[in-house]
Amino acid sequence: MNDLKVTASGSRGSIAPRLRVAIVTETYPPEVNGVAMTLGRIVAALLQRGHVVQLLRPRQFDEVSPPEQVDLEQILFRGMPIPTYPELRVGFPSRGRLLKLWKQKRPDIVHVVTEGPLGWSAVNAAHALHLPVSSSFHTNFQSYSRYYGMGWFRTLIEGYLRRLHNRTLATMVPTRAMMQDLQALAFDHVTLLSRGVETRQFSADKRSQGLRERWGVGADDLVIMNVGRLAKEKNIGVVVAAFKAIAHRLPTARLVFVGDGPERKQLKENCPIAIYAGVQQGEALAMHYASADVFLFPSLTETFGNVVPEALASGLAVVSYDRAAARELITTELNGVAVPGNAEIDFIEAALSLALNRQRQSTIRKNAAASVAHLHWDAIYDRFVEVLSDVIQLHGQQHAGAASIKSLDLVESGCRLD
Template sequence: MDSARLHLQTLAPARRQLRIAIVTETYPPEVNGVAMTTGRIVDGLLQQGHEVQLVRPRQNPEDQPSPAEGFDEMLSIGIPIPKYNHLKMGLPARMALTRAWSVRRPDVIQVVTEGPLGWSAVAVARKLRIPVITEFHTNFHSYTRYYGVGWLKQPLSAWLRRFHNKGDLCLVPTAALRSELQAGGYRHVEVVARGVDTTLFSPARRSAALRERWGALPETLVCAIVSRLAPEKNFELGVRAFEAIRRIRPDARLLLVGDGPARAELQARHPEHVFAGMRSGEDLAAHYASADCFLFPSSTETFGNVITEALASGLPVLAFKHAAAAELLRNGHNGLLVPYADETAFIAAASRFAEEIQQLEAMQQRARESVLHMDWHSIVQRLVNVQEQVIEQHAQRNSGGLALGARAD
């Protein structure tokens, strides 16, 4: 047995409590899938006894670090993202990160987002020979066609590939995305799925009073869409699918939960629908549970946290066979699946929610059962296992001194 492996075995008990630096440009209370997922991961790591340093942009002038046992925050300078002024892009922080990680060295650095702050974190990790994991959350290159800059797709794809290939490992939420990225030249890709809080999201939160506010009677079919209201989310397809439902069930209601740059235009064109705005926590959970089915018209997601939240709330989901839907939905069992990007099939399938009432009720019963295994504790433990493997492999490649995991405190 070589000395590096022997040293790692000697250190193995200490690996139960890792020191993890997480670098992200979005974090709660910001409302989006990446922020929510990162917040859950941080909470889970702390609950399992690991130390976490969170590096993120300052969200507002009054924003201050919130230290706690085993947790500290390093706030960087951030600038608003065009069209998403409530979100910040972190500026590069190479000098500050180098100082911080030279004094208090993490066992592993996890970079959540691919912005300037994330790029600088990867560069510092490589310079200090600290293992670094990146995360692929957003198909930015797929968004280009929605914003009139299709010519950017190829250079943006190359930019993302270069960024993620600089890390020891790139994490993705589905096996299908792993295969797609590997085919596109990504070298080291592993799957860690996302979880869902089945205590928060539950059919038990259904509210007759809330439905009454939407103009829905007990027998009214309410179709929900929960998402950021932005062009890449393909809301017009969701509206067209609902129109097919309403031709069969004229009293049906469409509920849209969320906010974003497309809300004003959508609401002006479709004032007949219920625009609930941004919701969170138990209020959001009640909005899910008080609907009857869920429409997911997006074709640009890497996962789609709202799918698991809808299923946990007892809502059958209509979606393209893509991302989380392809792995979690069984057609006719807990939702409806149609071929990827086939909008005609999507609209036709939506009408089944209105026509096949008994099947809809059966799918509602099975929806929640299909995600009960996706608790966050299991997801976080899977992540820790991957982190430990990356630390060990990195140490084997860089045997000696700090690269073996000794800390410079």
């Protein structure tokens, strides 16, 4: 597209091409998960910056038609529930429909967010039409396999993901550690696209004594919290084990789970005294975060873990394994505790030690919010557009180079080009 747009800063002296971006994903708001929420922010930012977005995704449960919005075209596809994520749907293969759509109105670039059959079809269709393609790596599906008795399946999943992503000219990942991990697995064109945190939403100022009273805790009682999907791959059992160790020493401590998932019933049986607050969003979510004291996040499968910076911004003392967002954001004893390795006993001991030392908690919590105050989403949005623009340029160079080689071959074979 040839028209121009003003950049996010609104500066008239800084203009960039207005892009038509086709985004292919199997999850999108109002679905609640890290991928959907991050993508929702990026799409909103693209529209705000004057770009045009074609969003291609499976039809969500009970969805009739998506709301109309200027410069946003939503194309819905048939899908089926994901076995371990029944609340989400995976799109069916749709190469033919994508070819028809993009022949009628070519996007400047195709960005594939999720790696299901719909994402694979999008890569195939884009290659057939000589469109530039970028992708994101959001979910460690290959690591999930061991939590569902399919560890043998890991190599096959890694091979599939590598083939898909290596057919794109950029695979965006949220941490430097993930970049190194994928590069070690022979993924090409891996580039960093970090995550931000909305500090105007998540803040210690949202703390509510009224909410704490509804939880049955006093002003000085300790509240342990976990936010996220209640599922095996989130290592939720470690949260319960750590809390039981804490409650043995601090009987008035309470555990609050914010979120829902397939393990909720089992968790209630194992830990009936915990509070199960369900899914919370917006200001209610911010209030829940800020009304806790210590945040436990033992997941070993995250590519990032948006809840870590959200908890830090909310002024909580975070205990997490030293990986993904925690490795990027937490300095132990300064603004949280990053537990080395992956041993459950080390995590439990770290959580118990922090829970028993209120002075240490206080010091960490005072530093937590300031440690993520610099994580502005605007910089993330600008970086996303920068990567898309680089991919478009690289694709053009490769295409021009291939055309030059073909022309040279024709001349050498005695063919005339005019």
